[in-house]
Amino acid sequence: MRSASTLGRRFLNAFGGQTATRASISNEGAIFASRHTLGLFLPPPAHKSLPKSQLVIMWGFNPSQSIEGTNTNWYLAQAKEQGTRFIFVDPRFSNSAAALADQWIPLRPGTDTAMLVAMATVMIEESLCDQEFLARCTFGFEYFRDYCLGVTDGMPKTPSWAEEICGVSADTISALAREYATSKPACLWPGCAPGRTAYGEQFHRACIALAAMSGNIGVRGGGAGCYVGQDVRGILKMSSIDGLSNPTGKSVVGWRWADAVVQGKRGGYPSDIKMILSVAGNRLNQCGDIHKGIQALKQVEYVVVMDHFLTPTARYADLVLPVTTQFEQEDVQLSHGESVYMFHSGKALDPLGECRTDLEIFTELAERLGLDGFPSDAEERWLPQLLDKSPVHLEEIRDQGVYWLSQDEVVPLQEFVKDPEGHPLPTPSGKIEIYSQTMAELGNPSLLPCVPTYIDTWEGPHHPLSVRYPLLLVTCHSGRRVHSTFDNVSWLRELEPHTIWVNPKDAQERHIQDGELVEVFNDIGSLIIEAKVTERTMPGVVSVFQGTWFELDDSGRDRRGSANILCKDTISPGEAAATNAVLVQMARWDE
Structure with missing residues (x-):
């Protein structure tokens, strides 16, 4: 109330x-993608279904700290114990990855869609798509296929193409595509973080497209690839x-x-x-x-x-x-989350x-x-x-x-998949719109294309600013705060020191030792924070847990390490907050 x-x-x-x-x-990126692709918002995969999954891909998702509903971690542990294979795609080796991952695939922030599109290309070229599902339950797949194969723009979106963008080897991308397409059932579970980028809505739309191509939507142990929540009140x-x-x-x-x-x-x-x-x-x-x-x-x-x-x-x-x-x-x-x-x-x-x-x-x-x-x-x-x-x-x-509320195991979109004509989605076609007709009506194809599309981020390794600010910052959720709530609890601050994660290679190039104070800066602002030198973040990427209460010194530097002192207030075309893939530089700090 x-x-x-x-x-x-x-x-x-x-x-x-x-x-x-x-x-x-x-999660505005996920909201936008759901509205224009599914016409509705879905809860996360049914927890009880997770042990039935042969494969779970956790893409930019760290549920041990960004808790997604009651008992999520308990059900994930059950799935792990029963033999489910977990692959984490994330620039960071998160706590969840440490507990569950059979494989960790680090990639550059803001390039997730390129990797997903390249996986789709492998599935198309190697005839690994569920054609029956695509014909019954989707609209406009042929337009996405033409984009992936380069028919639209002359550039095939191959794993080699994606390797140059996201830093993941072509062999790894191809292997992941094959494993996801052939593991039945498989759950692609994206987090919100990749959607909080320059074109974050494209990431979530690509996840839905891949889930549809694999036929893993509407089945126990599968997933629809984009989750916003459900109307618990209703x-x-x-x-x-x-x-x-x-x-x-x-x-x-x-x-x-x-x-x-x-x-x-x-x-x-x-x-x-x-x-x-x-x-x-x-x-x-x-x-x-x-x-x-x-x-x-x-x-x-x-x-x-x-x-x-x-x-x-x-x-x-x-x-x-x-x-x-x-x-x-x-x-x-x-x-x-999933429970009611x-x-x-x-x-x-x-x-x-x-x-x-x-x-x-x-x-x-x-x-x-x-x-x-x-x-x-x-x-x-x-x-x-x-x-x-x-x-x-x-x-x-x-x-x-x-x-x-005592419920049977709820599988999102199960009724629709069983009978698309009898239980149509609230989209113009009544189906999953891989080609979105409502996005076509927006009339902005370069920024809001009708099929899931990789668009270069405005900050990244190839941006002119990267010469001055060569590191990519991601802002993560801390287990000791709820956003900024509880940051004023002193014993929680003592429990886990606030640090910036930096790869040993990047630290060595800057003569930074673990535990030293560093200044992190760009054209937006500057903060002072303790360095945590760790291989748990990929080279070229640094991460700060968001939510600390900023305190500015006389020079305007933040002495508490608040990540938003470095983030721009820019948004994606779908109005998602671009909090990740921020260009910064870092140097040792001497008082």
Whole structure:
């Protein structure tokens, strides 16, 4: 119930409207690809199906730290024990790879689509495609085939072609294509990280195409190649608080919020923003180009932040309203991922100090401003109402603690695959659109081509900037934080020091020793961080766990190692945040 962001939207829309933010920073590439290829959003592969997989390819996915639903790691361990083969494709040898991998294939960040397209070429040339599945369940495969074979542009997308781009040998690409095509069933499980690149939506569309070509969609132990999530609230018939429609109709991509403020209408944005209300977020810290974000917060006339702590965003506010934590209020929480359940979040203690709930704050503000939509008894009335039609009501969930929906093993798209005519997808053709008709209607074939296409990233080894900044940065998720949440917990910081991973070859070239402080920099910013010299990242690639709260010194360098001090606020054509494949340089740091 207490979705603070929804309550904030409801309040501003009741007040007369807002310039809202849109597009998920986490997985907009996957959302875009799903919308235009499948017409719907899918949950991850059924956990119980994983032990049935002969092969699981974890592509840019590290579930031991980026947890994808309850018990995912337990089911992955079960699959491993029962003989499932795991291949990890990732620039880093992650903790998940250390626990599960039979093979690790490192590749350059931002080049994943080139490798996937080359695998498709092998499957086409060696007649390894499931032609019956493609004929029944897909639309436009012939256009993708022509692209892979070079009929479209004169450039066959062979493994040798991809080797020059992604740094993976042609033999390795060919072998992976053959193994994936002939292992039945096989699950291609992509993470969100490869989609957070310059053309990230193409990665997710290519994954779906490969899954369709192999015939692994709609079968136990297989996978559809692109996962966004499912409507748990709808499945549990739980109502939601209406955010109300935005009278202005205006919005900007959330990752670009600072640019929208700084540039305003003269930069093509819909508004000249004068005030910012920040609710349930640490956007300054969690979006690219932190220096531009600081400029934006200083430029507007007033900034209000509602939060539990004095976060980096709150430090730049004119007014901070202290809100309660989940321990000081009652609510019902919903699951994320493949499982479907709700659990009771009880009130453990009274609000501390002057803290109030988000709902109390907005209710009192609405009363003072004479706005509708926040009744005085909302705290008592709304939660029971939201559960009115669900299988379990408030008193029951209070007593039970958890309600877990008993389901048979759910295999995404199983009904569609069995009967495409009787259970069509919500796409123009009713099928999986390898050639997307809705993307064709967008009319931007060079940036949003209708078939999965590799497009050179704007930052990479061949970019002119690589002469000054020859290393590619990837920003990963830490096991000791949830994005930036918990970074202010001192004992968690002691548990795992915050470092930058650097390959021994790159460290030796720069005379850097393990444990030394280094400066990492580019045209966007600079940070000081401890080096972790390790072979767990491929040469030419460095990685920093995102989410640390930045602290700038007098020279504007970040002394806490916040990755977004180095990231641009650029987005893909499908509005995915480009947080990975960032060009940087690194040098020893002497105070």
